[in-house]
Amino acid sequence: MTTVLIADDQPMQRFGFRMLLESQDDMTVVGEAGNGLEALSLVQRHRPDVALMDIRMPLLDGIEATRRIVKAGARTRVLIVTTFDLDRYAYDGLRAGASGFLIKDALPEELLSGIRAVAGGDAVVAPSLTRRLLDAYVQHLPTVPGGPATRDARIASLTEREREILTVIGQGWSNTEIAERLHLAESTVKTHVTRILAKTGSRDRVQAVILAYDTHLVTPA
Amino acid sequence: MTTVLIADDQPMQRFGFRMLLESQDDMTVVGEAGNGLEALSLVQRHRPDVALMDIRMPLLDGIEATRRIVKAGARTRVLIVTTFDLDRYAYDGLRAGASGFLIKDALPEELLSGIRAVAGGDAVVAPSLTRRLLDAYVQHLPTVPGGPATRDARIASLTEREREILTVIGQGWSNTEIAERLHLAESTVKTHVTRILAKTGSRDRVQAVILAYDTHLVTPA
DNA sequence: GTGCGCGTAGTACCGGGGTACGACGTCACG
DNA sequence: CGTGACGTCGTACCCCGGTACTACGCGCAC
Numbered sequence: 001m002t003t004v005l006i007a008d009d010q011p012m013q014r015f016g017f018r019m020l021l022e023s024q025d026d027m028t029v030v031g032e033a034g035n036g037l038e039a040l041s042l043v044q045r046h047r048p049d050v051a052l053m054d055i056r057m058p059l060l061d062g063i064e065a066t067r068r069i070v071k072a073g074a075r076t077r078v079l080i081v082t083t084f085d086l087d088r089y090a091y092d093g094l095r096a097g098a099s100g101f102l103i104k105d106a107l108p109e110e111l112l113s114g115i116r117a118v119a120g121g122d123a124v125v126a127p128s129l130t131r132r133l134l135d136a137y138v139q140h141l142p143t144v145p146g147g148p149a150t151r152d153a154r155i156a157s158l159t160e161r162e163r164e165i166l167t168v169i170g171q172g173w174s175n176t177e178i179a180e181r182l183h184l185a186e187s188t189v190k191t192h193v194t195r196i197l198a199k200t201g202s203r204d205r206v207q208a209v210i211l212a213y214d215t216h217l218v219t220p221a
Numbered sequence: 222m223t224t225v226l227i228a229d230d231q232p233m234q235r236f237g238f239r240m241l242l243e244s245q246d247d248m249t250v251v252g253e254a255g256n257g258l259e260a261l262s263l264v265q266r267h268r269p270d271v272a273l274m275d276i277r278m279p280l281l282d283g284i285e286a287t288r289r290i291v292k293a294g295a296r297t298r299v300l301i302v303t304t305f306d307l308d309r310y311a312y313d314g315l316r317a318g319a320s321g322f323l324i325k326d327a328l329p330e331e332l333l334s335g336i337r338a339v340a341g342g343d344a345v346v347a348p349s350l351t352r353r354l355l356d357a358y359v360q361h362l363p364t365v366p367g368g369p370a371t372r373d374a375r376i377a378s379l380t381e382r383e384r385e386i387l388t389v390i391g392q393g394w395s396n397t398e399i400a401e402r403l404h405l406a407e408s409t410v411k412t413h414v415t416r417i418l419a420k421t422g423s424r425d426r427v428q429a430v431i432l433a434y435d436t437h438l439v440t441p442a
Numbered sequence: 443g444t445g446c447g448c449g450t451a452g453t454a455c456c457g458g459g460g461t462a463c464g465a466c467g468t469c470a471c472g
Numbered sequence: 473c474g475t476g477a478c479g480t481c482g483t484a485c486c487c488c489g490g491t492a493c494t495a496c497g498c499g500c501a502c
Contacts, residue, residue: 095440172423172424174489175488175489185452188450190491191450194490206427210392213434380477396459396460409481413479415460426459
């Protein structure tokens with residue numbers, strides 16, 4: 001059973017959503033919020049699988065509400081459902097950590113399948129938006145070397161000392177600086193770096209730093 | 222009426238697609254191809270709205286066939302439908318200009334709505350893949366003019382192009398790769414990089430990447 | 443004791459990254 | 473019509489980062 005929270009400032013809209021969802025025997029509405037703050041507290045209390053989130057809401061808009069929900073590490077996946085097909089809304093929403101972005105003119109079945117997808121850990125984006133996302137960013141798509149899925153293992157394979165070195169590399173230190181401040185020979189630092197790159201599958205220290213950030217070995221200031 | 226071409230090397234698979242599509246009164250199958258070359262010539266002859274494209278095919282695979290169709294400026298939109306949920310396939314396919322990427326385990330209705338979306342100029346991506354695409358690339362989402370500006374004055378002083386370069390540096394790309402994928406000369410890339418380092422006060426690209434993360438120009442996966 | 447992982451260190455080499463110039467076309471703006 | 477910002481490209485140069493290989497002492501497990 002998928003539990004859903006509805007956050008929208010228009011009661012009629014909430015009613016429509018509720019009727020649609022309750023008509024499905026694998027979904028149940030656990031709460032309704034009329035503004036962003038209310039949405040936050042209801043997410044905390046009911047820990048729903050999915051939160052249907054409108055953007056334009058009083059007190060706290062849906063984007064910021066999404067950001068806080070995600071940041072709090074809640075299990076709830078946020079599916080933004082808004083009236084306006086604006087790029088900046090979508091971008092901000094996805095940036096904030098939303099698992100999906102749909103427009104209210106979508107078919108009811110599309111919303112339902114979207115909720116199920118999000119509840120299952122997948123993501124959904126409105127087709128009209130997907131078009132523009134792809135147009136703008138296909139050129140950024142990487143050529144996958146071996147695919148993802150090996151993130152944590154690579155960091156885990158590092159020794160304590162190597163993790164330490166990687167951490168300071170993530171501070172932007174050069175080999176010379178690392179040697180000085182850790183009282184090592186530069187050749188030693190280089191040896192460590194080479195092993196780190198080999199173990200993590202990184203080509204250079206830049207990619208190693210990125211990995212360090214992605215795995216939260218180091219965190220943004 | 223949406224006209225569709227089916228390109229798949231398995232006759233049974235083609236049959237299944239045909240039955241499904243012909244059951245819809247707004248779709249008609251205008252041809253079937255068993256390999257990539259055949260797909261090309263049939264697209265030329267029938268100019269269908271949508272080409273359902275398998276990847277693994279004799280003579281010419283679906284990726285390359287897609288590339289040629291798109292390059293030829295055909296009106297036909299390519300919807301890749303493949304058995305394998307591999308990132309590499311999807312990336313290559315989307316790169317090649319496909320309007321969509323679905324996996325064969327999708328529900329029949331999902332395929333149908335996908336075809337309609339693609340025919341209408343939209344794009345579709347399999348939900349399971351969308352998740353990974355977003356995971357890996359939300360950080361590429363542009364800051365829409367008027368959107369949340371980067372607070373850091375150093376980042377703010379960068380030109381649009383420079384921010385773009387810094388973003389891909391933050392993906393771990395080398396100068397050579399940036400040049401190739403952005404269709405620039407390496408010297409141009411170097412020029413940009415040097416300016417970025419000067420403006421941001423970074424000593425090397427590593428420090429620039431760190432700044433990019435700290436200012437949320439790019440965000441950890 | 444023998445082996446092994448780990449941290450340390452050295453040398454030699456090479457390639458990419460970064461710098462310092464200079465140059466040119468485009469476009470917006472006063 | 474200048475003028476400047478921007479993006480593009482080239483050449484020449486230096487140096488740091490990374491590789492390859494070797495080597496040694498330490499502690500720990502079998």
